[in-house]
Amino acid sequence: MQAHRPIDRRRLRLAAFTLALVYSLAQREVAAGNVWVNLGPEGGPIRALVQNPANPGILYVGTDSGVFRSTDGGAEWRSVNRGLAASSITALAVAPSDPSRLYAAGTGTQFISSEDLSRVFRTSNGGDTWQTLILPGSGSPGPVQATHEIEIDPLNADIIYLVRTSGLLKSTDGxxxxxELSMELASQQCPLYHLILSQQEPGVLFAGTYCGVYKSTDSGKTWRLSSSGMVQGSGSPPSVTDLVIHPRDRCLLWARSSPRLWRSTDCGETWNELPEINLIGNLAPDSNDATVLYGITPEGIYRTNNGGVSWGFLAPLNTTPTNIWVDRSDSKVLWLGTSLRGLFRSTDAGSTWQSRNSGLTAISVSGLSIDPRISDVVYAGTKYKTIDGGSSWTELCMTGPRLCSWASTGILGAPLHVIIDPAHPDTLYLPVREAVIKSQDGGINWSLVGAGLPKLRAPWLVGSPVQSGVLYASAGGLFKSTDGGLNFSQLTLSSSPPITTYDVAVDWHDPNLVYAGTFEGIWTSTDGGQTWRAPGQGLTEGWGSLETDPQAHGVIYRIAGALWKSIDAGLSWHQVLPDLGIQALAIDRSSSRKLYAYSTVEGVMRSTDGGFRWQTVNTGLPEFADGYIRSHYIAIAVDNPSIVYLATDQGVFRMQEQAIRRRRSR
Structure with missing residues (x-):
């Protein structure tokens, strides 16, 4: 099992120095032709879309895996995240007066410390590189309050507005x-939800708040309530979560407090209520026709041809939509973002839709499992499978009960992946909410098993690498199954390890030799989990994931920032690598001298001599923040150990190992 762990920033300089020393003492190794290739799956959550106003064929999307850019109208996409130290991009804006200037707001896990951050970024070269902006309340590039929206002055790219939970920020220097801008309302009582700027009348702003619509005519210096005609049963204005100005008519606006909808034809001075419609996401006006708007409901896509007086159904959806946008160059071209299946485009005003996801790999994959018989058969995370080495992917659980959708992150956020039975590779296991599901046909059909597990939370699951049907689960205690997951019994005999057990590893040569990782250390059992020996020497705590050596009895690694190794079944430990943010390890079954590790500092690293010397192997991986794409899991194929797979925030990568050139350090 491979998991994430916070890393001590203060140890990074020492770690980098130590690694440099390891490199300088060792023979230099340069991989010739070792290139990572992205296999997908394509798609993923789409949170934002913007177009270059001077060249609408250039598009950007914000996803849960960073920013992607297309220069050919969405036919192909490429990751553009160098310097972008956030994974989930929730807001994007392009400057109308300087289309190479973009701003992005994002949240996610910081790559070095693993703390959750909310940040704002700027690029001046169309996304090639990004810079983190320092916001009030941080004194550094982060963390700060979440930013929900970014608006840019239509005439001056240096004037920016940020909508945050507590109010509104403004910058006049890029x-x-x-x-902070005072909106003459108490931010705790009237949160700000939405902001729009008039494109024809700079300085005019409208804000949707919990207390109605507010308007400013002096670039946000002063505000007044502008909600005449909007009334709730209490007599107060409604909570307005969405506002739209027509692109060509500065006085035509719509406001939404779902399912209620209002329209103003006098620049927001008065509002008339329209018939209710249960819209989700945003309203998208046709840039050429003031009577046409598009919206999405849980049932599908709708259009109005009379400004919102009535709506007609356009098309159903087989996925969950997030937002809809009208193309800047052709109002019959629409773009639809979804929560999982990526981006869709319509060229006939919404009647038909086609996916536009080539290269848009915004699906984060938590783990990997490779069929030991065929290296082209791979399970990605908990939802996807390929039988052709990643050329195509299918979703698991597409027939019968959709039990795979119950899968969640493991204990303490550890990555989840399918467990493959060592003797019957078509038999699969997957932890779900309060239970385990099992498939005996390679993931087509699943059944619910896991009797005996407590109804507390999703169990975390590990299978024995050598015994068919033997599973270990942690769910409010440590449990074991010996009948293929049908029944679990709690391991509660003498000297059991503490309840918080977050990883288990089983020796490849002795299935009764079992290790349990806890906060107190790594406990060892020599009788299949019935009794336990207290942690050995050399480790002060046991947090981290565990991997046993496939070729050597009693050899185990512990991955937790640094890489540790024991050759005496956990009695003593020594450090193989310093704290470089090591978060994943893979050991070649055919030659345990070959190791792969993922480091948040160095990226992917490889050793061919049991961990004495290491080389970085990052060619082909997207740049992210000040390093490479965040990775969660590494797997080496069994039938062809020259094939290596990597699970990342942007799908699955594959590398075919090539020959290694060696050269001596000078």
Whole structure:
């Protein structure tokens, strides 16, 4: 099992120095032709879309895996995240007066410390590189309050507005400095939800708040309530979560407090209520026709041809939509973002749709499992399978009960992946909410098993690498199954390890030799989990994931920032690598001298001599923040150990190992 762990920043310089020393003492190794290739799956959550106003064929999307850019109208996409230290991009904006200037807001896990952050970024070269902006309340590039929306002055790319939970920020120097704008309302009582700028009348802003619509005519210096005609049963204005100005008519606006909808034809001075419609996401007006708008409901896509007086159904959806946008160059071209299946485009005003996901690999894959018989058969995370080495992917659980959708992150956020039975590779196991599901046909059909597990939370699951049907689960205690997951019994005999057990590893040569990782250390059992020996020397705590050596009895690795190794079944430990943010390890079954590790500092690393010397192997991986794409799991194929797979925030990567050139350090 391979898991993430916070890393001590103060140890990074020492770690880098130590690694440099290891490199300088060792023979240099340069991989010739070892290139990672992205296999997908394509798609993923789409949170934002913007187009270059001077060249609408250039598009950007914000996803849960960073920013992607297309320069050919969405036919092909490429990751553009160098310097972008956030994974989930929730807001994007392009400057109308300087289309190479973009701003992005994102949240996610910081690559070095693993702390959750909310940040704002700027690019001046169309996304090639990004810079983190320092916002009030941080004193550094982060963390700060979440930013929900970014608006840019239509005439001045240096004037930016940020909508945050507590209110509104404004910058007049491209984000170098910021100030709070008073909206003459108590931010705790009237949160700000939405902001729009008039494209025809700079300085005019509208804000949707919990207390109705507010308007400013002096670039946000002063605000007044502008909600005449909007009334709730209490007599107060409604909570407005969405506002739209027509692109060509500065006085035509719509406001939404779902399912209620209002329209103003006098620049927001008065509002008339329209018939209710249960819209989700945003409203998208046709840029050429003031009477046409598009919206999405849980049932599908709708269009109005009379400004919202009535709506007609356009097309059903087989996925969950997030937002809809009208193309800047052709109002019959629509774009639809979804929560999982990526981006769709319509060229006939919404009647038919086609996916536009080539290269858009915004699906984060938590783990990998490779069929030991065929290296082209791979299970990605908990939802996808390929039988052709990643050329195509299918979703698991597409027939019968959709039990795979119950899968969740494991204990303490550890990555989840399918467990393959060592004797029957078509038999699969997957932990779900309060149970385990099992498939005996390679993931087509699943059944619910796991009797005896407590109804507390999703169990975390590990299978024995050598015994068919033997599973270990941690769910409010440590449990074991010896009948293929049908029944689990709690391991509660003498000297059991503490309840918080977050990883188990089983020796490849002795299935009764079992290790349990806990916060107190790594416990060892020599009788299949019935009794346990207290942690050995050399480790002060046991947090991290565990991997046993497939070729050597009693050899185990512990991965937790640094890489540790024991050759005496956990009695003593020594450090193989310093704290470089090591978060995943793979050991070649055919030659345990070959190791792969993922480091948040160095990226992917390889050793061919049991961990004495290491080389980085990152060619082909997307740049992210100040390093490479965040990875969660590494797997080496069994039938062809020259094939290596990598699970990342942007899908699955594959590398075919090539020959290694060696050269001596000078």
């Amino acid at each position: 984000g170098d400095t910021w100030r």
